[in-house]
């Protein structure tokens with residue numbers, strides 16, 4: 508077969524699969540944005556010549572445009588260069604990393620911490636690094652794709668348990684214990700605040716189970732870090748169960764307003780990851796300026812400004828929950844409105860965009876098929892005026908007459 512015909516059959520294969528996705532309402536398109544703020548301080552996206560108030564980002568504390576973080580990043584960049592030049596174990600471990608990791612560990616109350624370029628890169632690396640053949644991973648069915656991918660790459664056997672169902676988790680643990688080879692471990696993996704459903708993980712129940720069974724507990728606090736618990740330490744601290752969590756994960760790209768992922772835990776585990784976490788070892792370290800910016804973001808989060816922002820965020824959560832005719836049962840800054848049908852979800856998003864708002868539209872594979880949803884996220888910098896207007900428009904939409912998440 509000639510080179511040209513192979514190329515064209517390959518292109519054809521891609522096109523026909525994408526046509527199928529198009530018909531199913533599952534095709535993704537990039538939207539290109541400019542960015543600014545309106546006169547009320549709301550975050551605004553400039554899209555196709557229109558200003559849309561952004562209710563889709565994970566910038567919960569409004570730190571994305573913080574001048575203090577920008578200044579620290581600029582200074583870090585001037586001193587340490589535009590990029591890290593190499594991976595962490597070659598010469599990429601400059602002082603900003605040392606400072607950030609020490610402060611992250613102190614904040615989370617753990618012995619040590621390790622910073623990754625992204626949360627995805629971290630999650631896809633840590634389960635393969637921490638587990639070995641014969642170990643068993645028990646994952647909440649709704650954990651983030653990055654943890655699922657990490658489990659797939661690991662040598663451990665993986666089972667899911669029904670979302671936030673302690674009874675089902677216990678039955679999974681009991682059968683895992685029966686089959687567990689000598690010297691192997693059971694890893695329980697969940698989240699502090701679930702990214703697509705906006706409900707909280709069963710950390711208290713898992714901490715209780717850890718007293719009965721030999722578990723290694725991994726909790727992803729990507730969305731709960733910064734917004735829950737004292738100084739924004741996260742859900743495990745809010746519930747007073749952080750001592751029972753062996754692995755605390757967080758991200759720098761959400762409440763911290765920058766980027767990256769971090770893992771906090773024992774010094775032994777962090778030393779181990781420095782030998783085994785491939786996404787950390789075999790990748791150029793993130794830019795030191797970004798890391799310096801994150802250290803300032805962390806300081807802001809722990810300051811009175813951080814506290815004020817958290818209070819304002821929760822005030823906004825309460826306001827939107829009160830105003831929506833059909834608010835989710837759990838109050839959190841992530842508000843899913845399950846429409847079901849994928850195309851109908853995209854249409855509902857368009858309706859909101861026509862009205863001047865940009866919200867997330869989440870479809871398979873980010874959520875199960877036929878559970879497509881609008882994902883509204885709140886920030887401390889949203890004004891009451893924009894929240895009231897958004898609620899008013901949503902309440903009039905057809906999709907609000909369709910059921911919400913089971």
Ligand SMILES: Cc1ncc(COP(=O)(O)O)c(C=O)c1O
Pocket residue numbers: 625626627628630651653698702727729730758759760766767768
């Ligand atoms: C729960 C959870 N973990 C990890 C990640 C990945 O983090 P990052 O966006 O930094 O790659 C996300 C991203 O949305 C997430 O929601």
